Amino acid sequence: MKTFYDLMLEAQQGAFAASMAKEFGISPDQQAKAFEAMMPAFWLGLRRSAADPFGVAAFWQKVGAGQFQSYFENPLAALTPRAQADGESIVERMFGSPEIARAVALQVEATTGITQDVVRRMMPVMANMMMGGLQRQTKADANPFLAMMREMTGGPPPKPAPKKRPDLPFVTLMESFLGPEKEPEPDPNDEPMSNEEVIDRLFDASRSMQNSYRKSMEMIFDRFTTLPKKD
Template identity: 30%
Template sequence: MFNLSDILQSAQGGQAIDNIAQRFGLSPEQAQAAVQALIPAISAGLTKAATNPSTLGSVISAATDSAHQASFNNTSATPSPDATQKSSDTLSQILGSNHIVQQIVERASAATGIRPDVLLQILPVVASLAIGGLAASLRNQGLSGALGQLASAAEQGNLGSILGGATGSASGTSASSGGGLLGTLTNILSSFLGGGGAGNAPAGAAPANSSLGSALSSLTSMFQTGNLPANISQSGLQDEIGKILNSNR
């Protein structure tokens, strides 16, 4: 599980799509299309969160929440009301206002033919599965302990100092040069979005040579969409979602 598509296909022992279909009165094919059309929005929101230490801290904390982890692991049902509400709160942080979310589901509806009101209900369910899957993926890589440390730091408001100690300054000490936590997060994320690995990090970026740095790098790499079907990847949906988010900054 290295990206959001992989995570969601493996959720609930591979039964998540069928469970969503049953819960929302859709065919399995419609449920699959709905999930695939919503992945770009979750990916864009998480990617944006990775450039904001406070928002990223909220995502990290959410990933350790037992409600989201149960959503991902439970093979017989879609996420609980508690998990859905918590993921709605996270979506508000990473995507923005209800107006922005409504624009996103309307664009996803145009790509799939599924009603916007149905997609609006499915979005927090998919988000809870994805958030729980982030933790499961890190656990499979032996990084669950580091994720817990990052979450504790986020809850205490010390995420910046711990990450600074673990990975160092990204590029010097001045804010204008991109140093500190924000520069570190941006450089790590950029290396993955650019197709490079840890060994291809931008010049001046500190190597992620600690368990915390490895956990952060693995986490941000999983924010990518993964392979989407042609009707989604060629629909312009990802570009439209990017425009929606950028225009509402």
């Protein structure tokens, strides 16, 4: 199963890490540390978006917009002004406020020693890579988020296709990462994963995040948002 860590390693035919380090004047080791330190914030941002149906729809509308895969594959395209603007839009969508983005950058600086200004400039580039990896994994015509958006905006109806758990679009995304699955025998005791649980798996949360660091990121989001906590 591919996680977002795998997608970042594949970005730009494996050259993403080196190009990022060169662009921002840091070592490959520093780039890797920054990447690891930022992922919990991206995880939390997506997780909270997934709890809001309108947030999920807006997120997936961005994925289906078409430009992110070119950033994922082309180092030159990933560093253009348009790419910067697109990535900044994703950062704003995930974090919800400039205050959260600044606080996350400060936390990453404290953890890695990379200045917050550099971290803040890296965020849109990494957001583009994440979105491009998602776009590469899914086809727009079979995309449950885009189908939902067409319905909400009065666009043409999507092509008929079998859908599993349409109320949990991130679960359908996970199935696209895993590829076609065999139909298992139904187990009445099994419950489908929630959108949040799928995001946890995509970010490989249990492996990659220390509890203390994850909690520090959660405190940042809680401080600057008014979203109700999930019981």
